[in-house]
Amino acid sequence: MKLNKSYKLRLYPNKKQQQYFEQNFGNARFLYNKMLEDKIKYYEENKEMLYNKPSQYKKEFDFLKLSDSLALSNVQLNLEKAFKMFFKNPKHFGFPNFKSKHQGKFSYTTNNQITKKGETIFFENNKIRLPKIGLVKVRKDREFKKGSIIKSVTVSRTRTNKYFVSVLVEYEKDIEFVKPKTYIGLDFSMKNLYVDSDGNIANNPQFYRKEEIKLAKEQKKLSRMKKGGQNYKKQLLKMAKIHEKIVNKRKDFLHKTSRKIANSYDVVCVEDLNMKAMSQTLKFGKSVNDNGWGMFVNMLEYKLFENGKYLIKADKWFPSTKTCSFCGAVKEEIGLSERTYNCEKCGKEIDRDHNAALNLKQYGIRSLRSILVG
Secondary structure, eight states, X not given: OEEXXXXXXXXXXXXXXXXXXXXXXXXXXXHHHHHHHHHHHHHHHHSSOOOOOTHHHHTTOGGGGGSOHHHHHHHHHHHHHHHHXXXXXXXXXXXXXXXXXXXXXXXXXXXXXXXXXXXSSEEETXXXXXXXXXXXXXXXXXXXXXXXXXEEEEEEEOXXXXXXXXXXEEEEOOXXXXXXXXXXXXXXXXXXXXXXXTSOBXXXXXXXXXXXXXXXXXXXXXXXXXXXXXXXXXXXXXXXXXXXXXXXXXXXXXXXXXXXXXHHOSEEEEXXXXXXXXXXXXXXXXXXXXXXXXXXXXXXXXXXXXXTOEEEEEOTTOOTTTBOTTTOOBOSOOOTTOOEEEOTTTOOEXXXXXXXXXXXXXXXXXXXXXXXXX
């Protein structure tokens, strides 16, 4: 079976290489916005979709010729994908937006090609060879899967002026799915990340909440500075470093937690939640972002799959919270403030999150049986 895996590595480009990367970031953003603008204008005039290509813009804008042609082709693919997702679910994805020079992502993607001379992207000692720029110093702190083939790379710059390259590789692996013996249910917890069916909690450190007061003070300083000035830029960088540290800590915690579960259990059952809708309707934006549940589930999914194990997602309408895990009775309503589940039928009392996790575990057992038998 062919699998894909991405490795994010730190780049250390010299000044000339940094200038080239910045040129590529700008060209990718410009082309995306120009193609989107032309599509909108053409549709308003003709009521038809315009199928424009990067090649037609190179004649008018010479600076686009400085970029890798495959990087520009990927801009077209990204724009087409954005429209495809919009037409598929307009309410969820929304109409494609123009990319901002100051608030957008600084990145471009190019592909590896196998030519008569060899591959266009490869590693050589402590450097990576990239199209049109040559060898760039990189910190390759881990080995790729055996037999990996580089498919594409995405070069990016963070707001703290650090450069990274995400290398997407393809490799072969024979996955033998295990015979399930150990099961666990994980119920989403806003504060603790999850409560499992054994009654354990993840104890999410809530990294953003810990730094919230510090960030508020730094934001207050920023608001008093002249926008665009040197001190303003320095303060922005200072705040960006704090945010970057929070993100890195959260990812590290989620990776370690998901790895521990993936190694310990054969089947994990979770709720299929719409985190974006939850953050908007319940006004839990900060808590949802600090929690990282969506990222955690994605990590669990690929780690379990690589080991031949199973992740079961319960339907969002499954009443895990309203159902008694002892007798199966279902309540009509249960308020957010009710932290204990009291069953009127059998009289059992249990923590509501633990009760939901037990129901999810049973859901996972039933679902997997039907999958394996079917």
